[in-house]
Amino acid sequence: MSRQDQDAFGHRAGATSAFPAPLPRLPGVDHTVTLLRQGYGFIGHGCDRLGVDGFRARLMGREAICLRGPEASQLLYGAEGLTRTGAMPTTVLRLLQDKGSVQQLDGEEHRRRKAMFIRLVMDPGRIDSLRRGFEAAWRAELHPGLEVSVLDLANSALTRAACHWVGLYPAPADLRRLTRDLFAMSDRSGHFGPSTALALWRRRGIERWLRREIAAVRGSADAAATPLAIIGKDLPLEVAAVEVLNLLRPIVAVGRYVAFAAKALHDHPIWCGLFRSGNADFISDFCEEVRRTAPFFPFTAARATRDLTWHGATLPAGSWLLFDIYGTAQDARHFPRPQAFRPERMLDWRLNDPSFVPQGGGDVATTHRCPGEAATLALMESAVRMLCCEMSYDVPPQDLSVAMDRIPAQPASGMRIRVQRID
Ligand code: HEM
Known part of the structure; x- marks a missing residue:
């Protein structure tokens, strides 16, 4: 069997999934x-070492149940008796979703708040206006001779587009600071130390600014139906920010x-040639394969609010579950030759494949699945x-x-390019 038939962690195509009861330690x-040493490979390596798809470990002084695969994704995105509250380390929670956010809610309260996000983020007209704002901001930054990392270029264009789309119009210097600080919130979420503390402190400053902006919109009789106004109308100020x-x-x-x-x-230039020659229909398949192969969200976490029985194993109330988002999409049993970049797989978030969950899975309205997948793909x-x-x-030349x-x-360099011509 060639290396291509194995995933990044060495699973072989055709092996069966395994959740023995009790799960091994x-x-x-x-x-x-x-x-910390294995990063994205932690759950996959542990599973392979033990020949299972779930095991027990101790992380940051806490017992954890580590799981991978489609059954586990259905558990984390669908089962009753699980909550996201108390499931993430405080710095991760504070930098990403934060207290009071939709992700920290359960049951009916979650469904109501989630419905608001679905209205705002999944509406095709709103997605199109975000996309157009992004394209305009991207084009405005380009000129022949410019050398820039695609990461910086995209961050800056996305910050401007996101602000305008939400209903905020910061001055150019503030936009530059916001680009840095919004990027840092996700960039520092997997780290600890002074740079994480600084990112948290800056986040508090942004929340104060947002509270002022929301209060101003609330006081205005002719506020447009922007996300800022809609969220501000429905929620207490702190939560709205x-x-x-x-x-x-x-x-x-x-x-x-x-x-x-x-x-x-850059790695697979044939695709750019194809898109350039008018086959733009495949861009979506290309982007889905990027979402499968790009290591972004490593794990998602949940806590059992009551005793659960799952695959014959008892998960007692309070159990801390970690699900391997990235590793599940690298598994040779579900994605043959997983290390090969193959847009021909024709992945599509709409198909609800529980093995392909880079932004969560299940029913978007009732689980914690990301409402931003359509917008992410469009951008x-x-x-x-x-x-x-x-x-x-x-x-x-650069370190990629x-x-x-x-x-x-x-990519270490952020993927630097030197613009030659704008068509
Ligand atoms: C960079 C692309 C993105 C990635 C990798 C991503 C990833 C995720 C993941 C994995 C979750 C599930 C967390 C969990 O299991 O608890 C999630 C939830 C969420 N995402 Fe995204 N996301 C992205 C883009 C977006 C966008 C563009 C938006 C909105 C404009 C968005 C808004 C949300 C919200 C509000 C939730 C919480 C949903 C809930 O708890 O019900 N995300 N995201």
Whole structure:
């Protein structure tokens, strides 16, 4: 069997999934250092070592049940008796979703808040206006001779587009600061130390600014139906600021996927040629394969609120579950030759494949699945179209390696390009 038939962690195509009861323990006392060293590979390596799809480990002094595969994804995105509250380390929670956000709600309260996000983020007209704003901001930054990393270019264009789309119009210097700070929220989420503390402190400043902006919109009789006004009308000020940030931050985070897409275009130039010669229909398949292969969200976490029986194993109330988002999409049993970049797989988030859950899975209205998948795809497709069909660039020598112990990962250089011509 060739290496191509195995996934990044060495699983072989055709092997069966396994959740023995009770789930085995990973040898060792505490596995936090192993997690930091192995990064995205932690759950996959542990499963392979034990020959299972689920095991027990100790992380940051806490018992964890680590799971991979489609059955586990259906558990984390569908089962009753699970909550996201108390499931993430405080810095991760505070930098990403934060207290009071939709992700911290359960049951009916979650469904009501989620419905608001679905109305705002999944509406085709709103997605189109976000996409057009992104394209205009991207084009405005380009000129022949410009040397820039695609990550920086996308971050900056996405920040401007996200602000305008939400209903905010910061001055150019403030936009530059916002680009840095919104990017840092996801970039520092997998880290600890002074830079994480600084990112948290800056986030508090942005929340204060958002509260002022929301209060101003509330006081205005002729406020347009922007996300800022809609969220501000429905929710208490503190919570509204957190939820507006829950739009701005992840839109800017799409820049990381755009950088991975630009790297994939560079690694597999045949695709750019194809798109340039009028076969733009395949851009969506290309972007979905980027989402499968790009290491972004490594795991998602949940806590059992009552005793659960699952595959014959008892998961007692309070159990901390970690699900391997990235590793599940690299598994040779579900994606033959997983290390090969193959847009021909024709992946599509709408098909609800529980093995392909880069932004969560299940029913978007009732689970914690991301409501931003359609918007993410639209923005990635725009970036790929602009890179391939609206400009020519060369790629200077640089370090394009992707360190799998850095969470979230990125091409080391951010994928630098030198713009030659704008068509
Ligand atoms: C960079 C691309 C993105 C990635 C990798 C991503 C990833 C994810 C993941 C994995 C979850 C599920 C978390 C869990 O299981 O608890 C999630 C939830 C969420 N995402 Fe995204 N997301 C992205 C883009 C977006 C966009 C563009 C938006 C909005 C404009 C968005 C808004 C949200 C919200 C509000 C939730 C919470 C949903 C809930 O708890 O019901 N995301 N995202």
